[in-house]
Amino acid sequence: xEPENITRTITDFLNLVKIxxxxxxxxxxxxxxxxxxxxxxxxxxxxxxKYSGDLLHEAGHIAVTPSEKREHLSxxxxxCGHGPAEEMAAIAWSWAACTKIGLAAEVLFHPDxxxxxxxxxxxxxxxxxxxxYPLLAYWQMCQPDSxxxxxxxxxx
Numbered sequence: 001x002e003p004e005n006i007t008r009t010i011t012d013f014l015n016l017v018k019i020x021x022x023x024x025x026x027x028x029x030x031x032x033x034x035x036x037x038x039x040x041x042x043x044x045x046x047x048x049x050k051y052s053g054d055l056l057h058e059a060g061h062i063a064v065t066p067s068e069k070r071e072h073l074s075x076x077x078x079x080c081g082h083g084p085a086e087e088m089a090a091i092a093w094s095w096a097a098c099t100k101i102g103l104a105a106e107v108l109f110h111p112d113x114x115x116x117x118x119x120x121x122x123x124x125x126x127x128x129x130x131x132x133y134p135l136l137a138y139w140q141m142c143q144p145d146s147x148x149x150x151x152x153x154x155x156x
Contacts, residue, residue: 006107007052013101014042017153019059031076037061040070053108056097060090063154064139085135092132093141095125096148 001009014021019042026045030036034049035058042059049055061077062070064086073080082090098108105126109118124130125148133147141152 001103003052006103007046007049007055009101009103010052010055011044013097014055014059017063017097019062019154032058036075037077038074040065040073051107051110051113053094053098053103053110054113056094056108057090057113059097060093061086063093064089064135064141066155088132089135089139090132091121092130092136092147093150093153095130096133096136096142096150097153099148100150 011021020040021042021044024043024045026034026036026043026048028036030048032050032054034045034047035054036043036045037058040062042055042062044055061082062073065073065082069081077086094108098105105122106118109121109125111118114121121130128147130147133142134144136142136147136150137144139155141155142148142150
């Protein structure tokens with residue numbers, strides 16, 4: 001699938017599950033090229049976007065944030081209260097989304113991401129292992145025995 005088609009597939013899915021997205025030119029440095037979380041919305045600069053799969057990961061941060069705190073989620077999510085638990089949950093959410101929309105694992109876990117651990121993540125999640133999904137289950141977004149199938153895409 002062509003990169004622009006992958007991006008469209010992902011953004012169509014994000015619209016479907018009510019992750020707010022907006023297209024804009026970004027003039028500031030962002031953690032991931034071409035992507036910024038601002039007030040609970042995913043801001044996308046298509047000219048600077050390097051890896052479409054990164055959209056799923058950043059959307060995962062929005063999705064696992066409690067609804068009453070989403071509008072306060074901006075910039076570096078780790079400075080907004082997202083620690084290791086939310087990071088793992090966002091990764092698990094992004095894997096569930098990736099499988100739901102039928103993208104190759106390498107779209108999400110590309111070689112330049114995840115501090116060189118992409119191959120390990122692919123092996124782990126592909127073998128129905130992985131991590132983070134117990135939190136998704138605790139937040140009643142999925143059942144542990146049916147993950148990566150999600151019951152809800154947004155945390156209440």
